[in-house]
Amino acid sequence: MRTIVIGTRKSNLALKQAEWVKEKLEGLGLPYKFELKKIVTKGDRILDVTLSKVGGKALFVKEIEKAMEDGEIDLAVHSMKDIPSVIPEGFSLGAVTERVDPRDVLISESEKKLHELPAGSVIGTSSLRRQSQILAARPDVEVKWIRGNIETRMRKMKEEDFDAIILAAAGLERMGWSEKIVTEYLAPENSLPSVGQGALGIECRTDDTDILELLQHIHDAEVARTVQAERAFLKNVEGSCQVPVAGHAVLEEGDDVTLRALVASPDGKTLLQDEQTGSDPERLGKVIAANLLERGGKEILDQVKKDLEE
Secondary structure, rough: OOOEEEEEEOOOHHHHHHHHHHHHHHHHOOOEEEEEEEEOOOHHHHHOOHHOOOOOHHHHOOOHHHHHOOOOOOOOEHHHHHOOOOOOOEEEEEOOOOOOOOOEEEEEEEOOOOOHOOOEEEEEEOOOOHHHHHHHHHHHHHHEOOOOOOOHHHHHHOOOOOOEEEEHHHHHHHHOOOHHHHOOEEEOOOOOOOOOOOEEEEEEEOOOOHHHHHHHHHHOOHHHHHHHHHHHHHHHHHHOOOOOOEEEEEEEEOEEEEEEEEOOOOOOOOOOEEEEEEEOOOEEEEEEHHHHHHHHHHHHHHHHHHHHHH
């Protein structure tokens, strides 16, 4: 009986996600044993600067991929939004799971909603995507970066100079903390989600056919079509998660996919958006990316990358 080692970050949320996958695989009744291996990533160690300054969310997967390459683990459970749009040679996205709520949520100490917060309120986030959209909706508030796991950011909101913070609803839901969302789910009009938000991506070695076959049992083909459109958009506009871009797709009747996407300036003064429907997710993401880049998105992203290098 083969023992399959599942790699995961060691945060409570990452462990919850990996345990969920482990339980799903164990429930298949196949002749495998499963165990978890915790891996500390560079993104978990560097907490004193914003992700965009040190390489983006790829920092959460590189060490895990190295462990997989070295044979220490057989598959890795990632938040889909943390997986770069280009997966390194030798690795495959073996499964995309069912999706939980993809929206962002605002949590405030006063329980005031975004439009109710007083001018000058301080909102915490480590995401340029969220920053740009919040400033577009409320240019009279201040956005400050905040890093750490969900528990750390919730604590910092209480102990430090934050009137509110923005988190992913999916993370709170997977932790069993949906009751903490007492303030507001942010409508996509105010905070279009990150590419892949709400889904999990299971990565494995391309040549491990047993694992690839196993993962098909927990692969959600419908969610995968929507995520494919989102990731095609991300790949064609920039290729990483460290710039202010957003994309969220839904499946329509007849298997068509509707993708809404955004490229924004970090100050929120320019928001370029597009929404289209099509039957080919890959082409849909590519077309919307080309449209937004042509309308000024390229200049915005070039400037963001230049600022990050300084």
